[in-house]
Amino acid sequence: MKILLVSDTESKYIWDFFCKDTFKDIDLIISCGDLKADYLSYLATMIHVPVFYVHGNHDHYYIENPPEGCTCIDDKLIVYKGIRILGLGGSMKYKNGPFLYTESQMSKRIQKLKLKLFLKKGFDILVSHAAASSINDDNDLCHEGYVSFNNLLDKYSPKxxxxxxxxxxxxxxxxxxxYNNTTIINAYDYYILEY
Incomplete structure (x- = not known):
């Protein structure tokens, strides 16, 4: 399965110079947040595959105008073609606003998924906006990663x-x-992965 990952910046290569042949083998699109709703809707229309997304810290306008033809997987454990995908969007709380969570709040979100994780025997892919703590994150509060994500990776060892x-x-x-048995990919701009 070929997955197109997108995040943070609308790729000029995709949006301004779209070539259908380049993306003809894509089976799934996953957005890791902070993209215009119109961009995700455009991808869903042009590539004709499911688009799953989590919220980024700048996606407050999704509340009134979510991306059309796309599926939000925030706080969900879904199964797509046998692949278990866990979605946890947002980033570290550095101001007041939607999709910003303290470490404690993120941990509580994960606790609410505990039964689903048990019933599905874990997950294969974690999709988030923020990074894990001390793995590809940054030193400022806004870009600090979550220890909760490290704990998920340690416990479930997703692919x-x-x-x-x-x-x-x-x-x-x-x-x-x-990281241990998990390949971590920064989806910034776009990246194509063969799962």
Whole structure:
């Protein structure tokens, strides 16, 4: 299965110079947040595959105008073509507003999914906006990662963890990192993955 990951910035390559042949083999699109609703709707229309998304810290306008033709997976554990996908959007709370969570609040969100995680025997992909603590995150409060995510990776050892939020142009941030048995991918701009 080929997955198109998108996050944080609308790719000019995709939006301004779309070539259908380039994306003809894509089976699924996953957004890790902070993209215009129109952009996600455009992807759903042009590529004709499901688009799953979590909220980024700047996605407050989704409340009134969510992306059309797309599915929010925030606070959900869904199964798509046999792949268990857990969605936990938002980022560390650095001001008041929607989709901003303290470490404690993120931990409570995860606790509410405990039964589903037990029944599904874990998950294969974690999709978030923020990174995990000390793995591809940054030192300022806004871009600090969640220890709760580290705990999820330690306990369930998923195959993948997709996130955005920490733009790759913020310094020498890697696109991919391996943490124990989990491949972590920063979805900034866009990235195509063969699952």
């Amino acid at each position: 993948y963890f997709f996130h955005g939020h920490v733009h790759m142009n913020y310094g020498k941030k890697p696109r991919t990192t391996v």
